[in-house]
Amino acid sequence: MFGIIKLEREDHSNGTFRNVIGIRNSHNQDFSAQLVGGANVMVCDNLMFSGEFSDKRKHTTNIMRDLPEIVYSLTNDVVGSYGNQKCRYNGYRATSLEKEDVADIMYDATRNDFAIAGGQYNKVINEYENPQHDEFEPGNAWSLFNAFTEIYKGYNGADVRKSINLHNVFDRHCNDAIEHEMTSYAPNQLSLAIAE
Numbered sequence: 001m002f003g004i005i006k007l008e009r010e011d012h013s014n015g016t017f018r019n020v021i022g023i024r025n026s027h028n029q030d031f032s033a034q035l036v037g038g039a040n041v042m043v044c045d046n047l048m049f050s051g052e053f054s055d056k057r058k059h060t061t062n063i064m065r066d067l068p069e070i071v072y073s074l075t076n077d078v079v080g081s082y083g084n085q086k087c088r089y090n091g092y093r094a095t096s097l098e099k100e101d102v103a104d105i106m107y108d109a110t111r112n113d114f115a116i117a118g119g120q121y122n123k124v125i126n127e128y129e130n131p132q133h134d135e136f137e138p139g140n141a142w143s144l145f146n147a148f149t150e151i152y153k154g155y156n157g158a159d160v161r162k163s164i165n166l167h168n169v170f171d172r173h174c175n176d177a178i179e180h181e182m183t184s185y186a187p188n189q190l191s192l193a194i195a196e
Helices: 063-094 099-113 118-129 141-152 160-173 175-184
Strands: 002-009 020-024 033-038 053-057 192-194
Touching: 002 063, 020 063, 033 063, 053 063, 063 141, 063 160, 063 175, 099 118, 099 141, 099 160, 118 141, 141 160, 160 175
Parallel strands: none
Antiparallel strands: 002 020, 002 192, 020 033, 033 053
16 A cells, blocks of 8 residues: 655645655555655655655554554654744745855755756756746745756656755755744644645
């Protein structure tokens, strides 16, 4: 069994990402019951299964007793990460880029195919300079980040690990803006519902 649960929030002000919980189970007990969660989740019937948070439980006598706590704990981790993600992306938006900044980020992201293959360099730059979507026009770190993710859509090598690596590159470059967002973040009362 493979599946995902999309977590909806009453606060739709961000609109940038949606946290997801992935589920994988083997009814014949070939592998453990597993959960992953976060904004970067991969659930595939070819057994690829990864996310920012994960937990699993072997099919033993007490699995039904333990599973609710595992689900609750992982869901709390995923929901708790919402504020960090919101601050991260707001920090990207608040970070303007000079040509040297773009070159530094591109070097870090393509070195050793860290976040994207070096052969995709020109495609990312072209998407940054001529974005397909008007909302990515500003020329800030958010625009460059979305140039990468636009190229990921047609690039089979864009796995969860590369996405995490890409976030790490931008987090380092936008650290001051992200820290500012974190110190001023005042979340509203959280409300969670499972999307249908």
